[in-house]
C-alpha cells in the first residue's frame with residue numbers, strides 16, 4: 001500500500017480571489033495575495049490500495065459522503081490521471097483549528113492532499129506543479145503550497161495559473177488575530193459564492209482594478225510598509241463584500257459584531273495603533289498587525305461585544321511532507 005502524509009497551513013488573503021473565469025478549472029477572475037498562517041495546520045494521510053471498495057475520506061474523524069466526498073474524489077481523479085494509477089484512496093485529514101471559523105479550511109485541506117496524494121502515487125511534483133494541482137481542488141489551496149507571503153498569478157489557462165512565494169515568513173513579523181464572532185458553518189460556501197460573482201454589476205470594476213491593488217500590496221509587503229498595506233487590504237475586503245452584497249441572490253456575511261470590529265479597527269489605526277481588518281466569506285474578522293502591537297490589539301478585540309474567541313497566527317511556511325512509506 002502506497003502511503004504519504006503531508007501538512008499545510010491555511011492562508012489569509014490580503015487581495016482576494018472572488019469569481020472564476022473558468023469554474024471547472026478554477027481559473028480566477030483576478031490574481032490574489034495571501035499570508036500562510038503558522039500554527040494552524042491540516043495534516044492529511046493518503047493511502048492508495050486496490051483492496052479498498054472506493055474512496056474513503058475522513059475529516060476530523062467524520063466520514064464524508066455525498067457532494068463532499070464527490071469533491072475529494074473528483075480531485076483525486078486529477079491526481080490519478082497524472083500518475084496513470086487508478087486505485088481507490090483512503091484519506092484521513094485532521095485540522096488543529098475549528099472548521100468553519102472563518103479560516104478557509106479548504107485551502108489547507110487541498111494543499112496537504114495534493115502533496116500527500118501525489119507523493120503516495122510516486123509523482124515527484126515541484127512547487128509550481130503542486131500549486132497548480134492544489135488549485136483544482138480549491139482555488140485558495142494553490143496559495144498554501146509555497147512559503148510565507150504568496151501571490152497567485154491568475155494566468156489564462158491551466159498551465160499559467162499557479163502561486164509563488166513573494167517573501168519568506170521571517171520577512172515581516174506580522175500577526176493575524178482572528179476574531180471569531182460565529183463559530184458555526186457558513187450558509188453559502190465559497191464555491192457557490194464564486195459562481196454568483198458575475199451577477200454583481202460591481203464585479204467588472206473590482207476585477208479591472210485588481211492589477212493596481214496587487215501592485216500596491218506586493219510593494220507594501222516588500223517594503224514592510226504597514227500603513228500602505230492596511231489601506232489596500234481594507235479596500236480589497238470591502239470591494240469583495242460589496243460584490244457579495246450586490247450579487248443575485250445577495251450574500252450578506254456580516255453580523256452586528258463584524259460591523260463593530262470593522263468600524264473600530266481603522267479608528268485604532270488613526271489614533272496610532274497599527275492594525276487593519278480583512279474578511280473572507282464569513283462574519284469572522286481577521287485583524288492584522290505588527291507583532292509588537294498584538295497584545296494591545298488582542299486586549300481591545302476581547303473587550304468588543306460578540307467576540308467569542310481570538311485565534312492568533314504568525315506568517316507560516318510551505319506545505320510539507322511528514323512521512324513516506326511503501
Ligand code: DP6
Nearest residue numbers: 013016017138139140190191280281
Ligand atoms: C473569500 O478557495 O475557498 O476566502 O475554489 O471554491 O474552494 P473554492 O473557493 P475558495 O475561495 C476563497 C475565497 C475567499 C478569498 C480568498 O481566499 O482569496
